[in-house]
Amino acid sequence: MTMQPQLITRVHVDQAKAGDGSPIGVLRFSGDITSTSRDVLFGGYAEVPATTRKLVFDFSKVEYLNSSGIALVIELLMAANKADRKVQSFGLSPHFQKVFIMVGLNKYTHLQADEATACAAFVD
């Protein structure tokens, strides 16, 4: 049997509350975000109740993110955008904050310093 490289994507979905008491869906990504992550990422996204209008993306446990993975993040943001959901992000390393800004992604999700700031950043 030949060796299959282990690329493992995980999403854990948590609930938080915004200042006005409205629910926030927190998607905690971990492991690798690559071209093979589509099903796991959209599976996590689908776990958030349809009525939740606020999302937080937690990248703090992501070990590896490449351009195909960033393309999937763009697709998640497109889905959120269409459903009129706002997305705050945190936990990106300085390197990946720079990369997100290079491709313009910060126009569609604010890059926040930490989870508390991200959850407090929704203005309704």
Place this chain on the structure above:
Amino acid sequence: MTMQPQLITRVHVDQAKAGDGSPIGVLRFSGDITSTSRDVLFGGYAEVPATTRKLVFDFSKVEYLNSSGIALVIELLMAANKADRKVQSFGLSPHFQKVFIMVGLNKYTHLQADEATACAAFVD
């Protein structure tokens, strides 16, 4: 000009006090401990006042340690042994604690959990 690999050894010497008030020379190693580290290591050792009988080796900032580097640690312990100085060590990763035990080094320097434990471990 051809490229010379950067192997950098540093030793910073601090003073601490044992429970009985006697001085402890703390040798804080950092960077790489390899065959090229001899002068830096013995230079640090020579900075400790000759009357100090207690030494603590702090390995917590060591990034790379190979068998030639361990041989130099053995030579430091030989020098300490000859001068009737006791040496406590801390800050080794679990991997290098295992390696120190494999070569039997723990017979000549106790491997302590942290600096406070190391400094408190001298019995006079």
Place this chain on the structure above:
Amino acid sequence: MVQDIPSTVELRLPSKLGFEKVAMQTAAGVARLMGFPDERVDDLKTAVAEACINAIEHGNRFDERLSIGIVLSMEDGELEVKILDSGSGPHKKVHAPDIDRKMHGDEEARGMGMFLMQALVDEAEWTQTPLGGGCVRLMIRLDKEEE
């Protein structure tokens, strides 16, 4: 004088996605040995990963009988990394992503690899090997202060 031989590291990897991570580690090891700061090492890692993914995917079309080559040459505070495959290189030019067009579905979400490579390193150039294979040449330089 043997001193004048430039230092070269060569790596050969299978054409399977995931192995670009090995190239990232190798390139990071070389860059750290040269004294590059963490920030530049991160830039290089991402650029090398993107180049390897393209070599595996577009150059070798996932053909596991083919391998990709990475040649790292160190000289005078410059690190050049060549990523080689058995294809014929990209026919497109580097194109900066337009996030608004992407968000509105007017542009594919993908297609940012070459842009990122060029944005992250000091030089990125697409050529062909003498035998006609695909080749990307990346280069990072130590700043004077870092040397």
Place this chain on the structure above:
Amino acid sequence: MVQDIPSTVELRLPSKLGFEKVAMQTAAGVARLMGFPDERVDDLKTAVAEACINAIEHGNRFDERLSIGIVLSMEDGELEVKILDSGSGPHKKVHAPDIDRKMHGDEEARGMGMFLMQALVDEAEWTQTPLGGGCVRLMIRLDKEEE
């Protein structure tokens, strides 16, 4: 079926001390890709570093015109690493260090590399290549639970 090609990673390094760190990073990258836990990755890194240092120092006698080769082969949860040089391999057997003799100056402080390699990996073997070069073969295996 292309599925049956074993995955191989090859690395070539200059005969200069310090470059063993690049081999450590490459080997760690491959082992992590196979799912080895951090503890085993550390064991492998140290064993690979010691093998490379010996290849550079004893095998190639620091001759910068020569390089050392590292071949990593992945199959069935086993990672084999061969470290190749242009010497003729060690003439000594692996010898466990005697710390008391070392501390009393009756044994050299050095001379622990081969012992550590053997102690840290599942198999360590010194052979020669078909062309008469020095070759160390290291092997680590995934535990059943890790797979």
